[in-house]
Amino acid sequence: MKALTFASAWNVDLADVPDLHVIGDDDVVVDIAYCGICGTDLGIVSGAYPVAVPGVTLGHEASGIVAEVGAGVTTIAPGDRVVINPTPYCGRCRMCRTGRINHCVGKHGTESGVSYDGAFAGRYRTTSAFVHRVPDHVPLRAAALTEPLSCVVTGVRKIQPASLAMNTYVIGAGPLGLLYAWMLSLKGLTPTVVERSPARLDFARDRLPAGSRAVASLSDADDLDIVVDTTSHFLEELLPRMAPGGTFMSIGLKERVAAIDTMLIGDRSLNIIGSIDSLHGSFEEAFHLIVSGRVPAERLISHTVPLADYRKGFAALGCDIDARSVGAAPEASCKVLLMPGEHGA
Numbered sequence: 001m002k003a004l005t006f007a008s009a010w011n012v013d014l015a016d017v018p019d020l021h022v023i024g025d026d027d028v029v030v031d032i033a034y035c036g037i038c039g040t041d042l043g044i045v046s047g048a049y050p051v052a053v054p055g056v057t058l059g060h061e062a063s064g065i066v067a068e069v070g071a072g073v074t075t076i077a078p079g080d081r082v083v084i085n086p087t088p089y090c091g092r093c094r095m096c097r098t099g100r101i102n103h104c105v106g107k108h109g110t111e112s113g114v115s116y117d118g119a120f121a122g123r124y125r126t127t128s129a130f131v132h133r134v135p136d137h138v139p140l141r142a143a144a145l146t147e148p149l150s151c152v153v154t155g156v157r158k159i160q161p162a163s164l165a166m167n168t169y170v171i172g173a174g175p176l177g178l179l180y181a182w183m184l185s186l187k188g189l190t191p192t193v194v195e196r197s198p199a200r201l202d203f204a205r206d207r208l209p210a211g212s213r214a215v216a217s218l219s220d221a222d223d224l225d226i227v228v229d230t231t232s233h234f235l236e237e238l239l240p241r242m243a244p245g246g247t248f249m250s251i252g253l254k255e256r257v258a259a260i261d262t263m264l265i266g267d268r269s270l271n272i273i274g275s276i277d278s279l280h281g282s283f284e285e286a287f288h289l290i291v292s293g294r295v296p297a298e299r300l301i302s303h304t305v306p307l308a309d310y311r312k313g314f315a316a317l318g319c320d321i322d323a324r325s326v327g328a329a330p331e332a333s334c335k336v337l338l339m340p341g342e343h344g345a
């Protein structure tokens with residue numbers, strides 16, 4: 001089968017690797033239908049987020065059709081349409097035992113698409129607890145957004161607004177920015193999305209929850225109560241503008257050093273918080289929100305590209321693998337899905 005494998009920054013290749021089959025009794029092997037390109041993947045490929053193990057198959061936001069199950073699997077059968085939870089945890093390390101499974105140190109080797117072979121491939125192998133059956137009425141395309149939405153569920157749980165009238169802003173209209181807008185809206189807030197790329201702004205405008213709007217920049221008059229920065233770029237600039245009791249959440253994974261006045265944090269009762277990954281049922285919650293139609297995941301997909309054309313998929317997000325450069329997205333792009341096989345539905 002084909003698999004998008006990582007060697008080092010900018011050195012990724014569509015390699016021929018052996019087909020995967022079940023090994024253990026609890027194994028499930030999935031024929032991948034769709035796997036989304038994540039900001040993490042852009043960071044790995046471009047070298048900005050150096051976390052991947054050389055030789056690994058990338059990709060962690062996937063859905064597909066079960067091909068094989070181990071002898072002990074009773075909950076899932078070949079032919080089932082499933083979404084994959086790519087974030088196992090050991091349950092034994094100090095992080096897991098103290099309520100922080102998203103920082104499990106025992107999962108090294110099982111972080112899909114980073115240190116364990118991921119789903120930019122014809123097949124993916126996992127265990128039965130980490131696949132969920134997708135109802136017939138839900139497209140596998142939409143189900144592929146469960147993992148990024150799960151990360152957003154984790155983050156939104158940490159935002160505890162003093163009032164639902166708080167002025168709320170999301171910086172960046174990529175997939176996470178739009179998913180944050182939807183989740184903050186479900187929480188009762190009315191977020192404004194700020195996006196400087198005209199193409200992305202256009203794409204976002206008719207994909208926002210009721211009452212929300214998308215603008216090209218913050219104005220000096222904006223009174224900032226809650227800011228979710230998906231870009232890593234705005235802490236230094238915006239912290240002095242945060243209203244007392246405000247919350248600045250930073251979820252970007254771009255290295256960026258900021259100089260901030262620590263006095264402001266105490267004097268204005270500010271919260272500066274971060275968030276990553278799935279935590280405590282967030283994956284199941286995200287899956288429910290997609291299955292029930294509360295979050296219109298499928299509408300956030302801008303491109304669906306065959307795996308063989310992965311360079312086009314990355315390029316649509318501003319990551320030009322041939323030129324080894326990362327820039328602004330050249331077109332209206334949001335969630336880009338790669339399609340390894342013929343199982344699209």
Ligand SMILES: [Zn+2]
Pocket residue numbers: 038039040060061147148
């Ligand atoms: Zn992701």
Ligand SMILES: [Zn+2]
Pocket residue numbers: 089090091092093094095096101103104105106107
């Ligand atoms: Zn652990």
